[in-house]
Amino acid sequence: MQSVTRHGDGWQATIGEDWLQGRSAFGGIQAALALRAMRELVSADMPLRSLQTTFVAPVPAGPVAIHARILREGRSATQIEASLGDGEQTLCRLVGVFGSARPSVLDFQPEQPAVESNVPRELRYVEGRMPAFMQHFGARWLRGDLPFTGGHSRESVLQVSLRDEGTPDETHVLAFADFIPPIALGMFKQPTPGSSLTWMIELLRDRYDDLGLDDWRIDAQLIAARDGYTNQSLMLWGPRGEPVALSRQSMVVFG
Structure with a gap:
């Protein structure tokens, strides 16, 4: 994650061989790198609420280009699109939704069920x-x-x-x-x-x-x-x- 740096109107990162999953980078690291770029376009105190990812093509070890842009910025929610790429080839496409807390009468969360494992x-x-x-x-x-x-x-x-x-x-x-x-x-x-x-x-x-x-x-x-x-x-x-x-x-x- 520390390899993410700004390059012109985009970002660049380097993925090591140790983060590969077969011939492509681990999906979680692909999404995390894109999210790091998205974070520079939205306030740090606006939590990520959802992230949609489509894995288009393998992301090999080495340098990868990251692009991100705001799709819509509202009063409470901001939607940002990002992609990982190699030249003109899109390798991974993502849309993140960031949203501020809103007043609500609803407040409940799931409870973790017990699991037995001998x-x-x-x-x-x-x-x-x-x-x-x-x-x-x-x-x-x-x-x-x-x-x-x-x-x-x-x-x-x-x-x-x-x-x-x-x-x-x-x-x-x-x-x-x-x-x-x-x-x-x-x-x-x-x-x-x-x-x-x-x-x-x-x-x-x-x-x-x-x-x-x-x-x-x-x-x-x-x-x-x-x-x-x-x-x-x-x-x-x-x-x-x-x-x-x-x-x-x-x-x-x-x-």
Whole structure:
């Protein structure tokens, strides 16, 4: 994130090999880089409420160009479009909605359900056999099947930590929310490639600096799978059960 710098009417960043997911950069880091550029166009005290992302083409390691522009700026909400690109090629397109708090009689949030796990299974990073970005996370499966174990579960619950220093912000939320592999991959008995097409995340908090970077929880569900496409949703919780974000993804699996 520190590599994001202004270049004329856009920005540029550098993605390391350690943040790749196959031949493309991890989706969470793509969205985080675009969000960093968006943030320069909107007040820091206006929280991100939702982010819609379309993954157009692989984003390789190395320099990547970022463009962002305001679509509409209202009294309470601002919509900003951003893209990652290589020359004239758009690699990722995003729309973020930032909104100030409004007076409302409604005030309720989801509550984290309990989950029982007799034997949590830790995902241990193995270089060359797992996507490189996973080395930056620690993860334990509390429920569901690990990738390529030939399981049948359509639900997964993970406890996730991010190996980073500093204070959590909304970019860390994007990284946590996009960490979980497609649940469908747990149904295959051998390595099978998969890729995200679209991703939408809705944020439920306006601050994250009180959460820390350890022991977040992801509750995910595979909604549908057909013709090589899957639809997955998740709820992201903070370390003490705080509701943080809702997310939905459309993915493809090649098997």
